[in-house]
Amino acid sequence: MAKETILITGITGYIGFKVLYIALTHGYRVRGVVRKEEQISKIKSHPLMNGLAAGVEFVVISDLTEAGAFDTALDDISVIIHLASPLAKETDYYDRDIVQPPLDMESSLLGSAFNTPSVRRIIITSSAVTLIPLSWITTSDNDTVFTSQDLNTDTTPPYHNSMEAYWASKALARKHVHDFLSRNKPHFDIIQLLPSVVLGPDDWAxxxxxxxxxTRAMIVPIVQGKVMEGALVGAPVLVDDVxxxxxxxxxxxxxxxxxxILTSDTPEGIEWNSILDIAIKYFPQEVENGLLQCTGSLPTRKWKLDASDTKKAFGWEFTSFEDTVRKQLEQYITLVKSSRTSS
Structure with a gap:
């Protein structure tokens, strides 16, 4: 039986490219959305695309927020996987340039899908940050276990910085999907995936x-001996699992x-400084010769997440933090040794 034809946005990204690769290896036909023509050759020439590139056709949509932008791209498409994010801007206009573009992009995609009978499901990349308001980070709450039913409602402007606006934009975009389903009763269903702190090897690095x-710029430096001041929520997930x-x-x-929710080591989460123990366990030679110094630290903000619904629905367990760190450090060590050889 022939596999379905699916449309994927965000295929040049960290997660999106892995989604493209896995979809092709699973036998799906893919229509990949890129913003620029030159991105096509970059994807086709990637070593992982060897023998797989024939399974993907490309469509260029320069502005994903424009109404009707996806109209002609959805012919014969049964499933849409939407990972693309609006292009980042350096701006002081948080409402206009950070919060609104994701909503416009969703509206464009959902509107086109609503007029395309072949679409049966849309899969949207959201975020676990939609479960909590940004202000929760500074509270003393270490006991609440958050589930996929939770949704941050602290999204009222004005936003005082880009992080506050980003946090609100994710929650508003997720709520926008809920409202669309309730209001329109479309012929397709929607799944929103909420990854936590995504780690693991990057195929583009x-x-x-x-x-x-x-996130790698926050995590890996502690094995270089750097002491990081800002705390990070202790809820990781391997990019391959996402x-x-x-x-x-x-x-x-x-x-x-x-x-x-997509996250590992639930519900208690992890301590980031355990990375040092993992490095010593799996890479003793690199620790001994100083390539991994293991003298840094990164504070952990405890964050309990319940991913039991996810495990039940998908039928598999998330990769442990220990194995995630091992994979991450393997790539780092390879790149360090390569840089020393070439210098």
């Missing part, structure tokens, strides 16, 4: 400069019109 971006969840969510056996 080819050197240390491209490796040290996002990508697999997007592809597995295509299956009709996974109940739709639901939100699913």
């Amino acid at each position: 080819t050197d240390l400069e491209t490796f040290f971006v996002g 990508a697999l969840a997007h592809v597995d969510a295509i299956k009709p056996s996974v109940p739709g019109n639901k939100d699913y």
Whole structure:
């Protein structure tokens, strides 16, 4: 039986490219959305696309927030996986340039899907930060166990900085989907995936400069001996698990019109400084020769999450934090040794 044709946005991203790769290896036909023509050759030439590139066709949509932008891209599409984020801007206009674009993008996608009878399911990348208000981080609450039923309602402007606006934008976008379903009763269902702190090897990282971006720039430096001051919520998830969840969510056996938390080591979470013990356990030689100094630290903000609904629906366990860190450090060590060889 032939696999379905699915549309995926955000395929040049950290998570999105892994979703594309896994979807192709699972036999799905993919229509990949890119913003620029030159991104197509970059994807096709990636080593992981060897033997798989023929399974993906590309469509260029430069502005994903424009009404009707997806109209012609959805012909014969049965499932949409939406990972793309609005292009980042350096701005002081938080309401206009941070909060509104994700809502416009969702409206564009949902509107086009509503007019496309072949679409049966939409899978949207949301975030576990939608479960809590940003202000919760500074409270003393270490006991509440958050579930996929929780939703941050502390989203009223004005927003005083970009982080506050980002936090609100994620919650508002998730609520926007709930409101769309309630108001329109579409012919398709929607699954929203809520990953926590995403870690693991990046298929696009080819050197240390491209490796040290996002959360990795906060996590890995503690094995370089750096003492980090700001606390990070202790709720990790392996990027490969996040990508697999997007592809597995295509299956009709996974109940739709639901939100699913993606996180490991539940419900207690982890302590970030345990990275040092993991490094010593798996890479004793690198610790002995100083490549991994293991003298840094990163404070942990305890955050209890319940992912039992996710495990039941998808039928698999999340990769442990220990294995996630091992995979992350393997890539880091490889890049460090490569940089020393080439210098």
